[in-house]
Amino acid sequence: MNRWIGLDIGGTKILGSLYGEDDKPIAQSKKKTKAKEGIVVVLDQIFKVIDALYKEIPEIEHSEILGIGVGVPGLITTDGIVKFSPNIPFKDFELQSKIEKKYNVPVSIGNDVNVAMFGEYKFISNALYKNVLGLFIGTGIGGAIIIDSQLYIGQGAAAEFGHIVVNADGAFCGCGAQGCLEAYASKTAMQRYIETQLSKGRLSSLKDFRDTDGAVIKSSTLQNAYASNDPLAVEVIQYASKYLGIAIGSLINMFHPDLFILGGGIIESLGSEMMPLMLKEAERHAMPGLLTSVKFETSKLGDDAGVYGAFQFIKNHI
Amino acid sequence: MNRWIGLDIGGTKILGSLYGEDDKPIAQSKKKTKAKEGIVVVLDQIFKVIDALYKEIPEIEHSEILGIGVGVPGLITTDGIVKFSPNIPFKDFELQSKIEKKYNVPVSIGNDVNVAMFGEYKFISNALYKNVLGLFIGTGIGGAIIIDSQLYIGQGAAAEFGHIVVNADGAFCGCGAQGCLEAYASKTAMQRYIETQLSKGRLSSLKDFRDTDGAVIKSSTLQNAYASNDPLAVEVIQYASKYLGIAIGSLINMFHPDLFILGGGIIESLGSEMMPLMLKEAERHAMPGLLTSVKFETSKLGDDAGVYGAFQFIKNHI
Numbered sequence: 001m002n003r004w005i006g007l008d009i010g011g012t013k014i015l016g017s018l019y020g021e022d023d024k025p026i027a028q029s030k031k032k033t034k035a036k037e038g039i040v041v042v043l044d045q046i047f048k049v050i051d052a053l054y055k056e057i058p059e060i061e062h063s064e065i066l067g068i069g070v071g072v073p074g075l076i077t078t079d080g081i082v083k084f085s086p087n088i089p090f091k092d093f094e095l096q097s098k099i100e101k102k103y104n105v106p107v108s109i110g111n112d113v114n115v116a117m118f119g120e121y122k123f124i125s126n127a128l129y130k131n132v133l134g135l136f137i138g139t140g141i142g143g144a145i146i147i148d149s150q151l152y153i154g155q156g157a158a159a160e161f162g163h164i165v166v167n168a169d170g171a172f173c174g175c176g177a178q179g180c181l182e183a184y185a186s187k188t189a190m191q192r193y194i195e196t197q198l199s200k201g202r203l204s205s206l207k208d209f210r211d212t213d214g215a216v217i218k219s220s221t222l223q224n225a226y227a228s229n230d231p232l233a234v235e236v237i238q239y240a241s242k243y244l245g246i247a248i249g250s251l252i253n254m255f256h257p258d259l260f261i262l263g264g265g266i267i268e269s270l271g272s273e274m275m276p277l278m279l280k281e282a283e284r285h286a287m288p289g290l291l292t293s294v295k296f297e298t299s300k301l302g303d304d305a306g307v308y309g310a311f312q313f314i315k316n317h318i
Numbered sequence: 319m320n321r322w323i324g325l326d327i328g329g330t331k332i333l334g335s336l337y338g339e340d341d342k343p344i345a346q347s348k349k350k351t352k353a354k355e356g357i358v359v360v361l362d363q364i365f366k367v368i369d370a371l372y373k374e375i376p377e378i379e380h381s382e383i384l385g386i387g388v389g390v391p392g393l394i395t396t397d398g399i400v401k402f403s404p405n406i407p408f409k410d411f412e413l414q415s416k417i418e419k420k421y422n423v424p425v426s427i428g429n430d431v432n433v434a435m436f437g438e439y440k441f442i443s444n445a446l447y448k449n450v451l452g453l454f455i456g457t458g459i460g461g462a463i464i465i466d467s468q469l470y471i472g473q474g475a476a477a478e479f480g481h482i483v484v485n486a487d488g489a490f491c492g493c494g495a496q497g498c499l500e501a502y503a504s505k506t507a508m509q510r511y512i513e514t515q516l517s518k519g520r521l522s523s524l525k526d527f528r529d530t531d532g533a534v535i536k537s538s539t540l541q542n543a544y545a546s547n548d549p550l551a552v553e554v555i556q557y558a559s560k561y562l563g564i565a566i567g568s569l570i571n572m573f574h575p576d577l578f579i580l581g582g583g584i585i586e587s588l589g590s591e592m593m594p595l596m597l598k599e600a601e602r603h604a605m606p607g608l609l610t611s612v613k614f615e616t617s618k619l620g621d622d623a624g625v626y627g628a629f630q631f632i633k634n635h636i
Contacts, residue, residue: 075607083607131472145572147465154449154574155611163571165564165603168485177567177603246483249495253481254463254572256472285483285495289393289401293473 001061005053005068006311008112009046011035011087016049018056018065019311027056028307035088042088043095047102054103067106068099069314071115071306077156080109108317110151112306113142114159118151119309120261120299122316129259129295133251135161136299137244138264140174141182145255151313162186166246184243187266190222193236204232219269226273240266241274245281252286252294263299271298319379323371323386324629326430327364329353329405334367336374336383337629345374346625353406360406361413365420372421385424386417387632389433389624395474398427426635428469430624432477435462436469437627438579438617440634447577447613451569453479454617455562456582458492459500463573469631480504484564502561505584508540511554522550537587544591558584559592563599570604570612581617589616 001020008015014033017025029052031045054062072095074085080096099107110118117134121144125132134144141162145152152158162182163175170179171189183189198207205228209221225233248260262271262278275298283291301308319338326333332351335343347370349363372380390413392403398414417425428436435452439462443450452462459480463470470476480500481493488497489507501507516525523546527539543551566578580589580596593616601609619626 131470147470152449152465155576157574157605157608158572160571160574160605163603163605164482164568166483166486168488168561168564170486175605177605179564179603243486246486246497250482253478254476256475256478258473285481285497287475287478287481287493287495290475 001064003057003061003065004311004315005050005065006307006309006314007046007049007068007070008116008306008310009033009070009072009088010112010306011073014045014049015307016053017307017311018053019308019315023311025307027053029053033088039089039093042090043098046099050099050103065103065105067108067314067318068103069115069310069312069317070095070099070107070109071112071310071313072109073112075157076109076111076153078153080107082109083156106314106318108314110153110310110313111142111157111159114144114151114153115309115313116301116305117142117144117261117263117299117309118146118316119305119307119312120263120301121146121259122312123300123308124261124297125259131255131257132259132261133161133255133257134159134261134263134299135244135248135251136264137185137187137262137266139187141186141264150316161247161251164247164250166243166250181243181247185240185247185266190236190240190266193239194232197232197235202232205230206232219265223270223273226270237270237273238277241277242281244274245278245283246285248278248282249285249291252282252290256290257294259295259297261297261299263305267298268302319382321375321379321383322629322633323368323383324625324627324632325364325367325386325388326434326624326628327351327388327390327406328430328624329391332363332367333625334371335625335629336371337626337633341629343625345371347371351406357407357411360408361416364417368417368421383421383423385426385632385636386421387433387628387630387635388413388417388425388427389430389628389631390427391430393475394427394429394471396471398425400427401474424632424636426632428471428628428631429460429475429477431460432462432469432471433627433631434619434623435460435579435581435617435627436464436634437623437625437630438581438619439464439577440630441618441626442579442615443577449573449575450577450579451479451573451575452477452579452581452617453562453566453569454582455503455505455580455584457505459504459582468634479565479569482565482568484561484568499561499565503558503565503584505537508554508558508584511557512550515550515553520550523548524550537583541588541591544588555588555591556595559595560599562592563596563601564603566596566600567603567609570600570608574608575612577613577615579615579617581623585616586620 082090143161167179171183173180400408461479489501491498
């Protein structure tokens with residue numbers, strides 16, 4: 001029976017699953033990334049997760065594991081080199097060839113958000129949808145471009161949808177640029193918006209939910225406040241949705257895709273509130289007739305998307 | 319000897335060329351489009367251009383013409399139907415099948431700007447460049463997306479780069495939306511900027527070059543005024559270049575392409591002035607390290623791009 005391993009390497013933990021031909025996980029493994037202990041330790045942690053998955057099946061069946069797919073935060077080249085990673089000390093690191101050499105199977109490495117959204121695509125989609133965009137709205141904003149049913153990464157960094165400029169001369173962004181979508185509509189941006197408004201004395205039920213750092217949101221808090229028409233909650237959700245809608249409109253004009261998948265923590269918790277607002281704004285900006293030709297879905301896999309996507313990514317490559 | 323026909327259908331004229339295997343034109347033909355006389359007349363004009371090209375070679379060699387490529391302004395579906403065209407009365411018109419039936423050869427139809435930029439790509443490029451963006455800056459702004467050496471059109475309308483929103487709540491655009499690149503950096507937008515400034519009494523050498531409608535530019539006028547540091551000329555060129563640079567930065571973050579081709583009337587006449595300004599702004603907005611990994615070229619074919627692109631488009635399809 002053919003099997004594949006999917007690996008999701010995060011800043012704090014490494015998740016792995018062994019999958020069978022029915023696309024269902026057979027076994028799972030999890031270790032700390034230990035990013036602060038340096039790259040040798042991190043690589044060892046990765047190997048431990050893979051080893052644990054191999055051990056889940058009899059040694060005689062090890063040759064049935066056909067390949068390993070890996071999602072990593074950061075910029076990954078088409079050769080499987082991690083140019084850099086924001087949370088893990090990879091720097092021009094030949095991660096793909098290192099894993100390939102140790103296990104003697106094909107390995108495919110991709111950006112974590114690219115790979116996770118590819119997983120959502122494979123889970124949601126069918127042959128109807130060949131050209132698909134994924135927009136991931138969490139702490140940061142990322143995405144994925146699927147062209148002719150394959151993940152498109154250009155020279156490696158494609159689909160950085162958080163860094164579409166939606167507002168010339170606009171808000172400064174963590175990337176160093178100005179006016180990026182991420183500076184308006186990520187969880188971080190929404191949080192900053194709320195904190196700034198509360199700190200200047202705006203009345204809002206949200207002020208009772210600040211943690212010790214002064215940061216609000218749990219998304220559930222924001223959701224409840226929005227439901228009870230709290231003015232600041234309504235404002236921040238409208239604000240983020242507007243800029244997301246602008247980006248979605250622009251993306252439709254650029255890609256005219258079959259399907260648009262929205263995912264990430266913000267969509268999981270606030271999708272039903274934000275979706276109509278985003279689509280209204282997207283319609284203002286999409287060219288006549290285009291928006292209605294595009295199907296919209298929200299992500300289905302939650303935290304499993306990374307591992308599942310990594311599995312689909314390698315399965316697709318071999 | 320294999321031959322192909324390329325056709326560029328414009329609002330006022332239809333250009334056609336017959337090409338041989340060396341990618342050189344063997345014969346050319348040209349007729350008025352007669353768009354105002356209705357679709358039956360337009361189709362007849364198209365047939366006249368094709369007939370004239372067939373007549374350029376002996377009848378016994380007609381079977382050596384392997385296909386016809388066509389560029390048309392407007393939205394063209396993947397099935398070769400012209401959904402609509404801004405200048406020609408096509409409406410859900412099955413142009414591809416009509417030409418195929420009459421000449422009994424394969425026909426490929428694409429958006430005129432997509433096809434012309436594909437022509438530039440085939441002319442400039444070599445096997446090194448698989449993922450390429452074309453940005454066409456003329457009266458309007460359009461473009462082309464080339465993925466894995468093929469033109470990507472999504473459901474038909476992809477690469478409408480003039481309608482990337484670069485400025486939320488910004489200038490209104492002819493498409494009905496707000497903040498589109500085309501509203502800032504097309505020839506039309508630059509012209510409007512100059513007219514508005516002159517009409518409120520700004521001093522500029524450009525005021526001596528208005529035509530009877532009050533419109534300035536000839537690009538050469540603008541070029542000369544820029545060279546002599548005319549403040550308004552400098553201002554409008556900086557203004558358009560800034561927004562183009564923002565869009566280029568965003569496009570690099572989205573596509574991380576191998577090559578970026580800039581073309582169109584504005585680039586042909588003002589490219590050497592605008593290019594450094596655009597790239598400076600693009601660098602502000604591209605994510606760290608990305609801009610230097612992308613090669614830039616300007617278009618080489620001028621008015622021939624449409625016909626040459628249509629030829630390459632059909633040659634590529636068969």
